[in-house]
Amino acid sequence: MQKLMRRYIGIVDALNYRIGRIVMYGIFVMMAILLWSSVSKTFFSPSLWTLEVAQFAMVAYYMLGGPYSIQMGSNVRMDLLYGEWSDHRKAQIDAMTILFLIVYLVFLLWGGWESLMYSFSYGGERSSSVWRPYLWPIKSIMVLGIFLMLLQAISEFFKDILRLQGHDMGEKI
Template sequence: MLSAVLKYIRFVDAMNYRIGRIVMYGIFVMMAILLWSSVSKTFFVPSLWTLEVAQFAMVAYYMLGGPYSIQMGSNVRMDLLYGEWDDRRKAQVDAMTVMFLIVYLIFLLWGGWESFQYSISYGGERSSSVWRPYLWPIKAIMLIGIFLMLLQAISEFFKDILRIRGHDMGKKI
């Protein structure tokens, strides 16, 4: 059982680490889109697509980078008491709080799936903007991001349980 859990942790952590490292360069994609938007509005005919594509890029950046952020411990914490606790106590509190995250992500995944199905089933849901792009591609990216975040949250839960049992999982970043 322990070897299966460790394999899961290694697989999910490696996958989300690689995806996160690639997706982090998405900030430059957004900057390029917004730069083009400014240049085209100043010197040429304004582009209809730039703001919405920048928003889609931001959603992809945020949703696909979320699991990497969880893995790296980049989430916000109230550190009034947490910083003074030993690693075992931190793991106990983290295990409890990550259970709430897992439940939340399950509901979010379910709602995202329903929204994605709706988007596909009615001839392709479109944005209400002038450009009117289809919304199913960004909803699919959101689903993938939520699913990866759920996998990472489960990995973090397993790591916390192993820390509570005394296994050396390294310092929580």
């Protein structure tokens, strides 16, 4: 079982690490979109698409970068008590609390999938803005991001289980 958990951790962590490193540069895409928005409003006629494309880019940035953030330990944590606990106690608490995250992500994935299927069955759901882009591309990215976050949460759960069993899984921040 430990071998299977380690293999799962290796595959999921490698996948989310690569995706996270690529998506990390999405900030420059957002900056370019918002720069174009400012330039076009100042010197040309305002673009109708810049606000929504910037919002879509931000959603993709956060949803696809979230698993990488969890993997790197960059998530926000209340350190009031946590910082003083032993590594074993931290692993115990993390193993319990990550179960809540996994349940939440399962429901979120289910809702996201239903919304995505609605978008397809509706005949191409569109935004209500003037530009009216299709919504299925961003909903697909959201579902993918939630799925990757679920995989990463399970990976973190397995790491905590292995830590509780006395295996060195590297320092968790």
